[in-house]
Amino acid sequence: MNDFIALTIFYAVVGTAIALYARRGVRTQEDYFIGGRNVGGIVSALTYAATTYSAFMMVGLVGLSYKTGAGALGFELMYLVGTLFLLSYYAPKVWRLGKEKGFVSPAEIFADRYGVATAKLSAILALVALIPYTSIQMIGVALILQKNAGISFANGVAIASILIALWAFLGGLRGVAWTDAVQGVFMLTVAVAAVLWTYNYVGGFEIPKELAVVPNEFWTPLRFATLTIPWFFFALTNPQVFQRLFIPKDERAIKRMVVLFGLFGLIYTVLVTFLGLDLRFGTVLGRFPNVGDMDKVTPTLLSLMPPWISLPLALSIIAAAVTTANSIVLTLSSMVLRDVVGEKKRIIGGEIVVVVLTLVVALFALMRVNYIVMLAVLSSTILLCQLPLILGVFHWKRGGELTGLATLTIGFLTAIVLSAMRFGAVSIPTFAVSFVAFAVFSLIEG
Amino acid sequence: MMRKMAESVFVVAMLIPFATHWSWSYFYWIAVAATYLAYVAMGRWEYE
Numbered sequence: 001m002n003d004f005i006a007l008t009i010f011y012a013v014v015g016t017a018i019a020l021y022a023r024r025g026v027r028t029q030e031d032y033f034i035g036g037r038n039v040g041g042i043v044s045a046l047t048y049a050a051t052t053y054s055a056f057m058m059v060g061l062v063g064l065s066y067k068t069g070a071g072a073l074g075f076e077l078m079y080l081v082g083t084l085f086l087l088s089y090y091a092p093k094v095w096r097l098g099k100e101k102g103f104v105s106p107a108e109i110f111a112d113r114y115g116v117a118t119a120k121l122s123a124i125l126a127l128v129a130l131i132p133y134t135s136i137q138m139i140g141v142a143l144i145l146q147k148n149a150g151i152s153f154a155n156g157v158a159i160a161s162i163l164i165a166l167w168a169f170l171g172g173l174r175g176v177a178w179t180d181a182v183q184g185v186f187m188l189t190v191a192v193a194a195v196l197w198t199y200n201y202v203g204g205f206e207i208p209k210e211l212a213v214v215p216n217e218f219w220t221p222l223r224f225a226t227l228t229i230p231w232f233f234f235a236l237t238n239p240q241v242f243q244r245l246f247i248p249k250d251e252r253a254i255k256r257m258v259v260l261f262g263l264f265g266l267i268y269t270v271l272v273t274f275l276g277l278d279l280r281f282g283t284v285l286g287r288f289p290n291v292g293d294m295d296k297v298t299p300t301l302l303s304l305m306p307p308w309i310s311l312p313l314a315l316s317i318i319a320a321a322v323t324t325a326n327s328i329v330l331t332l333s334s335m336v337l338r339d340v341v342g343e344k345k346r347i348i349g350g351e352i353v354v355v356v357l358t359l360v361v362a363l364f365a366l367m368r369v370n371y372i373v374m375l376a377v378l379s380s381t382i383l384l385c386q387l388p389l390i391l392g393v394f395h396w397k398r399g400g401e402l403t404g405l406a407t408l409t410i411g412f413l414t415a416i417v418l419s420a421m422r423f424g425a426v427s428i429p430t431f432a433v434s435f436v437a438f439a440v441f442s443l444i445e446g
Numbered sequence: 447m448m449r450k451m452a453e454s455v456f457v458v459a460m461l462i463p464f465a466t467h468w469s470w471s472y473f474y475w476i477a478v479a480a481t482y483l484a485y486v487a488m489g490r491w492e493y494e
Contacts, residue, residue, distance in 0.1 A: 077479040078460050085457060088486045089450050092493060212469045221464050226465035251493035259487040266479055334456070 004148040006313050007210020008159075011315060015167050015179045022178050032172035032347045033334040039177055041248040041256025046181035048257060049264040050323035052234070053090055053187070053277040054200050057272050058317045062301075064293030065276025066283075069211025071219030073273040075227055080265045082232035087258045090151070091119040091245050092234065093394060095254050098246040102214035105338040106239040106246075106331065110386075113393050114404025116339075117279040121408050122386060123335035126239050128412075130268030131384040132375035134328045138164065142365065144314050147299070159366050163322050164356035168330040169351050173247060176326050183319040188264065197309050198301070202282035208264035211280060217405040226425040230380035236390050237383040240324075240331040275301075307442050329357050378419050381427045399442030410437040456482040 026032050039047075065072040094109070096209030103109055107126070107145035141163065142156030151159070151386045165173045199205060215221060235241055248254045279297060288304070291297045298317075333353040343349045364372055375382075384407050393400055411434035418426045459478045463471035 004482050036458045068474070073472055074460065074463065078457075078477050081460055081479055081482055085450075085453060085480060087489070154447065205473055207469075211470065213467050214463050214471055215467075251491070255493075259483070260485065262483040266476075266483055272477055273472075275460050280485070284480055396474065404486070 002149060003307060004314065007311055007315055008145070008149065009320070011319070012163060012166075014182070015163075016170070018178050018182065019167040019175035021172035022174035026172050026174065026347065029334070029338070029344060029347060029350060030104055031174075032245045032350050033330065034243065035173040035177060036245060038249045039174070039253070040249060041253035042260060043177050043181045044244065044248045044259030045256035045264065046184040047177035047247075047323075047327070048241060050180035050184040050320070051240055051244065051327035052261075052324075053265070053268055053320060054137055054320040054324035055317050058187075058191070058313070058320060059140065059200055059295065059298045061269075061272050062276040062279070063291075063297040065273040066291065066297045067276075067294040068218035069214075069216060069280075070207060070273075070277070071214040071216065071224065071411060072276065073269065074214060074219070075224060075231075075264070076269045076273065077109060078224075079234065080233040080269060080319070082228075083235045083265070083347040084258065084262050086233070086235050086247075086372045087261075091254050091258055092243040092393070094242070095248060097393075104344075105334040106243040106309055107335050107339045110389060110404060111339065111394060114389060114399065115401030117401055118340070118389070118404030118408065119339045121405060122389075123332075125382060125385070125408060125412055126335055127332060128148065129375070129379040130238075130240070130328050130332060130387060131361055132364055133374045133379040134164075134325045134361045134373055136376040137325040138361055139368065141318050141321045141325075148311070148314050154366065157362050160325075160365070161358050161362045161404075162220070163318075164361070165354055166323045168326045168333075169354045172347075172350070173330060176323075176330055177247070180323045180327065183323050184264065186312075187316045187320055188268060188271075190312045191268060191275075193309055194301075194313050195271050195274055195278070197305065198278050198282075202278050202285065202287055204281070204307065205278050206281050207277050208280060208284055208344065211277065212252040222425055226363070226427050229427045229431055232382055233384065233387050234380055237386050238380065239335060239383075242327045242390075243334070245329050253394075274324055287315045325361070328397075329361065331355055332357055357411045374419060378415060378426070380445060381419075382415045384413060384427060384430050385415070385434040387431070388435050392438060392442070396442065398446055399438065400445055402445045403438060403441040406441040407434055407438040410434065453482075453485070456485070 030036055077299045107119040107122040110122050141160035142153050145151055145156035148151050154397045167179050248257050279288050283290050291300050333350050336353050337343050412435040415430040
């Protein structure tokens, strides 16, 4: 047995033990899907962070920083500032509303204000947006297992499916949150070690001049805006993080969740972008190969590292993918069960939907066709159509079911049609059209 | 709400490097994000 397989088995056993322990006391859907609204601030922060920061960070953002420079940090920190800006205002309001009205699924906030049909449609759009996105995480896990453990891609998908479904199936939100917390600490620790190793390997840190300045060839103001808008509002539009606003045990825990998430995000983002920029400096010095494809930067780094650091780093990428994927699967399960099927009592339904959704994600991962990638990239843009409805709950009294259905339909179609037409900046018109649709229909509906 | 609007200065501040072409934008962005995080952590929340 090679070292990576042994490490992965150890990881699976520890996670499963935690999830089994978390299963105690799970009696209602509220317990299963949102931890009985009784999760402490630190665990809430770590599960929020581990859910948000996927394998994109250690693979995509390292490559993006290497290739395009400091603008990658600006983009990712703009997301962080936007999230802090929104959560410090909306998180307590959403939590209070959720507790008062007993919301469990994130779409129930729509059912209460815009009718059950709007919540159903919102759940379906979340499935369309997030299943391909989750399948990309699964593909990432399978590829790492294929490279480091020497197993076939199909078997890698099977193992990834088990890793993703098992802890959510066994322990529900508490299982996911506790394993997220452990993995979040692991991801951060390994990122620190990887930065120290790389700094030592390269022999210093300097940002090459052409990469230090924005705008540059890649980071034009239009591209920055296009990429930033969906991420800026991610905390309100993406159901897997929005649902986490229901889980803290009290308002003090909400503040702790938001602040500690911000601290995690700031440190992790700086570490990851530092890694990409330092590797680029290494290329300038001739100590790191010139990598043309930005997705190959991290694999190249892993191939140069000794096993004591490359194996934990590869495992931390798996952890980042699993923590994101199982949180999405659990949230989607709550939406399918409560908003689409209408079952609000039995837990067994949630467990079944977790398994079924993971199988659907695995099927998408095995297909690996082009539109999966397109939809995965589009996921946050597709979900932007929910933003006016969420803001409307707190700031706009007009509008009901017609407004809800029209806003979601028109916003979703705008994103899909423009993307199919290969329009360059899809998020900006999707954002604008969704708000116009919301305003027009809410004024008509009254 | 008024306080929230005033806080949007941090969001605008994140865009400044696009106008100034600073070679130290990397460190500037970290400083702005860290300052805003400290502001959120130390600021009074509704329930307090």
